[in-house]
């Protein structure tokens with residue numbers, strides 16, 4: 016699908032834009048997940064560019080053989096921007112020799128759960144009520160999330176970059192299935 020979207024690595028001069036983007040889209044430039052507080056603007060990543068304008072971003076950290084996506088936001092949903100960003104970070108993880116890409120999302124984020132599973136991620140862990148601890152670190156996390164769902168749990172998703180049996184046999188590069 017031709018989207019007119021390009022990606023490029025985040026540069027030092029993007030930092031102010033990244034902080035503003037996080038504040039506009041997430042109400043804060045900090046993220047609390049898996050019991051830690053971190054600042055995605057400090058992480059490497061990629062910017063999605065549409066007609067010369069930065070519209071979305073993905074950030075990540077590399078630890079040992081794993082790449083953690085610390086933030087992904089397409090800015091404008093459902094145009095293919097998220098797919099392009101996932102492809103960029105997965106390529107970077109492979110080039111860095113990572114065996115897996117992983118991330119944490121929340122129980123209310125049904126669009127993201129759909130999106131990740133359609134792109135080769137699988138649910139690997141559930142941390143019930145983990146948002147209570149996250150709120151202690153970041154009190155601005157709302158009580159109610161998307162679709163009016165109480166924001167409560169952390170869900171861990173992972174994509175193997177080495178296990179050829181990771182994906183179901185019907186899973187194709189274009190994300191289609193015979194179902």
Ligand SMILES: CC(C)(COP(=O)(O)OP(=O)(O)OC[C@H]1O[C@@H](n2cnc3c(N)ncnc32)[C@H](O)[C@@H]1OP(=O)(O)O)[C@@H](O)C(=O)NCCC(=O)NCCS
Pocket residue numbers: 087088089090091092093094095096097098099119120121124126127129130133190
């Ligand atoms: C989750 C997210 C990154 C996905 O990015 P995106 O740019 O929307 O993704 P794409 O456009 O590449 O793909 C979206 C999919 O939703 C489908 N879609 C289209 N319209 C839709 C709608 N109204 N509702 C739900 N899905 C829709 C698309 O067809 C596509 O389907 P596919 O999986 O069958 O290909 C993006 O929605 C986002 O930034 N959300 C807000 C931030 C967020 O929650 N980040 C994740 C935190 S863990």
